[in-house]
Amino acid sequence: MGIAVILVWYKWSPVNVYQERKKKMSSKSRSSAGSAGKSSVKTGAQIIVDTLIEQGVDTMFGYTGGVVLPLFDKLYDAPIRFIVPRHEQGGCHMADAYARASGKIGVIVATSGPGACNLVTGLATAMMDSVPMVALTGQVRTELIGNDAFQEADTTGITRPVTKYNSIVKDIKDLARTIREAFYIASTGRPGPVLVDLPVDVAVAKYNSRVSSEMKLPGYRILAKGHAKQVSTAAKAINKSKRPVLYVGGGVVAANAGRELRALAEKAHLPVTMTLLGLGSYDQRKPESLDMLGMHGSAYANYAVQECDLLIAIGARFDDRVTGKIETFAPHAKTIHIDIDPSSISKNVRVDIPVVGDAKVIIGELTKQAEYQERKEWFKKIADWKKKFAFRYDQNSSAIKPQYVVEEICRQTENKAIITTGVGQNQMWAAQFYKFVRPRQFISSGGLGTMGFGLPAAIGAQVARPDDLVIDIDGEHSFNMTMTELATAVEHNLPIKVCILNNGYMGMVRQWQELFYGKRYSKSYLKNPDYEAIAKAMGAVGMTVESKADVSGAIKQMLKEKKPCVVDFRVEPEENVWPMVPAGKSLSEMDGLEILERLI
Amino acid sequence: MKHIISALVENKPGVLAHVAGMFAARGFNIDSLVVGRTEDPDLSRMTIVVIGDDRVVEQVRKQLAKIVPVVKVQDFVGQPVVARDLMLMVISAPPEKRTEILSLIEVFRAKVVDIGQKFIMVEVSGPEGKIEAFINVCKPYGIKSVARTGTIAMPRQTKLDTRTEKNNN
Numbered sequence: 001m002g003i004a005v006i007l008v009w010y011k012w013s014p015v016n017v018y019q020e021r022k023k024k025m026s027s028k029s030r031s032s033a034g035s036a037g038k039s040s041v042k043t044g045a046q047i048i049v050d051t052l053i054e055q056g057v058d059t060m061f062g063y064t065g066g067v068v069l070p071l072f073d074k075l076y077d078a079p080i081r082f083i084v085p086r087h088e089q090g091g092c093h094m095a096d097a098y099a100r101a102s103g104k105i106g107v108i109v110a111t112s113g114p115g116a117c118n119l120v121t122g123l124a125t126a127m128m129d130s131v132p133m134v135a136l137t138g139q140v141r142t143e144l145i146g147n148d149a150f151q152e153a154d155t156t157g158i159t160r161p162v163t164k165y166n167s168i169v170k171d172i173k174d175l176a177r178t179i180r181e182a183f184y185i186a187s188t189g190r191p192g193p194v195l196v197d198l199p200v201d202v203a204v205a206k207y208n209s210r211v212s213s214e215m216k217l218p219g220y221r222i223l224a225k226g227h228a229k230q231v232s233t234a235a236k237a238i239n240k241s242k243r244p245v246l247y248v249g250g251g252v253v254a255a256n257a258g259r260e261l262r263a264l265a266e267k268a269h270l271p272v273t274m275t276l277l278g279l280g281s282y283d284q285r286k287p288e289s290l291d292m293l294g295m296h297g298s299a300y301a302n303y304a305v306q307e308c309d310l311l312i313a314i315g316a317r318f319d320d321r322v323t324g325k326i327e328t329f330a331p332h333a334k335t336i337h338i339d340i341d342p343s344s345i346s347k348n349v350r351v352d353i354p355v356v357g358d359a360k361v362i363i364g365e366l367t368k369q370a371e372y373q374e375r376k377e378w379f380k381k382i383a384d385w386k387k388k389f390a391f392r393y394d395q396n397s398s399a400i401k402p403q404y405v406v407e408e409i410c411r412q413t414e415n416k417a418i419i420t421t422g423v424g425q426n427q428m429w430a431a432q433f434y435k436f437v438r439p440r441q442f443i444s445s446g447g448l449g450t451m452g453f454g455l456p457a458a459i460g461a462q463v464a465r466p467d468d469l470v471i472d473i474d475g476e477h478s479f480n481m482t483m484t485e486l487a488t489a490v491e492h493n494l495p496i497k498v499c500i501l502n503n504g505y506m507g508m509v510r511q512w513q514e515l516f517y518g519k520r521y522s523k524s525y526l527k528n529p530d531y532e533a534i535a536k537a538m539g540a541v542g543m544t545v546e547s548k549a550d551v552s553g554a555i556k557q558m559l560k561e562k563k564p565c566v567v568d569f570r571v572e573p574e575e576n577v578w579p580m581v582p583a584g585k586s587l588s589e590m591d592g593l594e595i596l597e598r599l600i
Numbered sequence: 601m602k603h604i605i606s607a608l609v610e611n612k613p614g615v616l617a618h619v620a621g622m623f624a625a626r627g628f629n630i631d632s633l634v635v636g637r638t639e640d641p642d643l644s645r646m647t648i649v650v651i652g653d654d655r656v657v658e659q660v661r662k663q664l665a666k667i668v669p670v671v672k673v674q675d676f677v678g679q680p681v682v683a684r685d686l687m688l689m690v691i692s693a694p695p696e697k698r699t700e701i702l703s704l705i706e707v708f709r710a711k712v713v714d715i716g717q718k719f720i721m722v723e724v725s726g727p728e729g730k731i732e733a734f735i736n737v738c739k740p741y742g743i744k745s746v747a748r749t750g751t752i753a754m755p756r757q758t759k760l761d762t763r764t765e766k767n768n769n
Contacts, residue, residue: 156614157614157617160614160617160618160621161621161622161625164668165668166614167612167614168613168614185668217668218610218642218671219609219610219667219668219669219670219671219672220668341666342662342665342666343659343662343663343665343666345662346655346658347659347662
C-alpha cells in the first residue's frame with residue numbers, strides 16, 4: 001500500500017520537487033504510513049499527518065504560515081499530494097470541488113488568523129451545498145488564546161455558522177479522536193465542512209499515540225434506512241399518480257444514487273427535473289428529462305411542476321430560487337420528500353409524505369415497489385412543452401451569443417466534460433445549454449452563489465479527475481475574483497480550460513437593472529484587463545475570440561492544448577437569461593417565453 | 601404559543617454559543633434560556649422557552665437536534681410539566697410599609713433573604729405567572745432591581761408513580 005501511495009504521489013508531483021525529495025521519500029513515507037497504531041511517542045503534528053493518512057487522504061490543499069509550521073514540516077515527507085493555492089479562499093474552493101468531483105473528502109489547511117478568515121467564504125459555499133470537507137487551521141498557543149496575539153482570530157467562533165461542526169483541540173490526547181470525528185461527521189448524514197482548530201503547542205507536544213482514541217459523539221445519529229411504512233406509502237402514491245414529477249437535487253449526487261434514480265424513473269416511468277446542483281444525476285438527453293427547474297429553469301419543468309399531481313422531491317430542499325412564490329408552488333400536488341436531513345423536511349413547504357433517510361437506499365426500495373404506468377397524456381403534454389419552450393437564442397445574430405459558446409463546448413466535448421462555473425449569467429447559460437449525462441459532472445456554487453468559484457473549482461476537479469476534461473465556463477467578473485489561481489494550475493500542469501463569457505458587465509446584475517431598475521446600470525460595468533495577456537503572463541495559453549466565425553475553431557484549438565488555457569469570448573454585452581421567474585412570482589409566471597417562441 | 605424545549609447537550613465549550621448562534625441566525629425568538637449541570641458530568645441541560653407557531657417550533661426542535669453536541673431534544677408542549685422560575689428582587693421597604701410587604705411575601709410563599717433599613721431582598725420561585733403577579737403587586741412599593749433565571753421544567757412523573765404503587769400492592 002505504501003508503495004502504491006508513493007507511485008500516485010510520483011505521478012502527481014512536479015518533477016523537480018520530486019527529484020529533490022526522492023531519496024527521503026522512499027525510506028520515510030513507508031514507515032510513517034505504516035506506523036499509525038504502533039506504540040510510539042509522537043508529536044501532535046505527526047499524529048495529525050498519521051491520522052490523515054489513516055483516513056485515506058492522499059491529496060490536500062493548503063497554505064502555510066507561522067503556527068502551522070510544525071504540521072507543514074511533517075507534511076514535507078508525507079505521502080500526500082499537496083496543492084498550494086495563491087489564496088486560502090482558492091484552496092478552499094479547490095478542496096470543495098475536489099470533493100464534489102470525486103465523492104471523497106476535500107481537505108484544506110490554513111494558518112491562524114488571516115489564513116483561517118480567508119477560508120470563511122469557501123466553508124460557507126461548501127456548507128450551503130453540503131460538500132464533505134475537513135478544514136484544519138492553525139491557532140496560537142493555548143495560553144495566548146484570548147490575548148489578541150499576533151495572527152490570532154476566534155476561528156471556531158467565526159466559522160461556527162458556516163461549518164457542520166467545529167472544535168478546537170487543546171489537549172494532545174484528544175487530537176487523533178477529534179480528527180477522526182471530523183472526517184466522520186463531514187462525510188456522513190447530510191455532508192458538510194468540519195473545521196478543527198489546532199493550537200501550535202498541541203502540534204509540538206509529544207504523546208504516546210497508542211492510547212485509544214475512539215470517537216465519542218453521543219449527539220450525532222444518522223437515520224439512513226427510511227421508515228418502511230413511509231416508503232410504501234410513497235410507492236403507492238407514485239403508482240397511483242397520473243401526473244408525477246421527480247424533483248431531484250444535490251442530495252442524489254451526494255448519495256451516489258444516480259444509477260438508482262435512473263432505475264426508478266425508468267421502471268415507474270417518471271419525468272425528472274433537476275435543481276442546479278442536481279444536474280447530471282439524470283441524463284439530460286433522455287426524453288424523461290425536464291432539465292433544470294426554477295428561476296432560470298426550463299418552462300417545461302416549471303409548467304410540469306405547477307400542473308403535477310405528485311411531486312417527488314429527493315435530496316432537494318425547496319430553495320426559493322426553485323419554488324418561486326412558495327404559496328403557489330406545485331398547487332395541485334401531493335408532495336413526497338426524501339431527505340437525509342430531518343430539518344429539511346417541512347422547512348419551506350408542508351410535505352405530505354416525508355421519508356427521512358439515505359437517497360440511495362430509499363430510491364432502491366421505492367423502485368422495488370414501483371409499477372410501470374404509461375401516463376400517455378402527461379408525457380404528451382410534456383413533449384409539447386419541451387418542443388414549444390426549448391432553451392433558445394438568436395442563432396442569426398452576428399454577435400457571439402454566450403449560449404452559442406456553451407452549446408458549441410457541449411457539442412465538441414460530446415457532453416463528457418466536467419463543467420465548473422462562476423456565478424450569474426455564465427452559470428445559468430452553462431446549466432441551460434450544456435446537457436449533462438452523469439453525476440458529479442457539473443460543479444457550481446448553488447446555495448451561496450460564490451463568484452470566483454469557477455477557476456479554483458476547475459483546479460480541484462482536475463486534481464481529482466486527472467483523465468477528465470475540465471472546463472470552467474466563467475464570467476469575466478467571477479474570473480476576476482480568483483484569477484490568481486491560474487498560477488496554481490500552471491505550476492501543477494493541470495490542463496484546465498477557462499472559457500470566459502465576457503460581456504463587460506456583471507451580467508446578471510445588469511439584467512436585473514435592465515428589468516427592474518430602469519436600465520440604470522449602477523456600478524455593474526468595470527474596465528477589465530486583457531485576459532489573453534494575463535493567461536500568457538502566468539504561463540498558460542491565452543486566446544481572444546471576437547467574431548462568431550472563430551468560436552468553433554477556438555474551442556477546437558483549446559481542447560487540443562495540453563496546458564491550462566484561457567479563452568476570452570467577447571459575447572453580446574446585453575444578452576439576457578430566459579426564461580426568468582421574477583423573484584417572488586410563482587413558477588408559471590415566467591418572463592421571456594415570447595422570446596423563446598419567436599425564435600422557433 | 602409558548603413552548604418549553606429541553607435539550608440535553610454535551611458539556612463542552614462552544615455549545616452554548618452554537619445553540620444561541622443558531623437561534624439568532626435563523627431568526628427564532630428565545631424567551632428564556634437556562635443552562636445547568638445534570639446528574640451526568642458530561643451532559644448539561646438547556647431549557648429554552650420559545651414563542652412561535654407549531655411549524656416554527658418544529659424547525660427549532662429539528663435545528664437543535666442537528667447541532668452535533670446536542671444529544672436529545674424534547675418539546676414539552678401538550679404534556680403536564682412542572683415549570684419553575686426563580687427570582688431575586690430588591691423592594692423598597694420603609695418601616696411603615698414593611699408589615700404590608702411581609703404579608704404579601706407570605707401570600708406568595710416567597711422568602712426574605714436579606715434585609716436592610718430601607719430595602720428587603722426577596723426570593724420567589726414558581727411558575728412564570730406567579731412571578732409576574734408578584735412583580736405586579738410589588739410595583740407600587742418601588743422595585744429596586746430584579747434578577748430572574750428563566751424557566752426550567754420537567755415533565756410530571758405522576759403516571760409512573762401510580763404504576764409503581766400498583767406494583768407494590
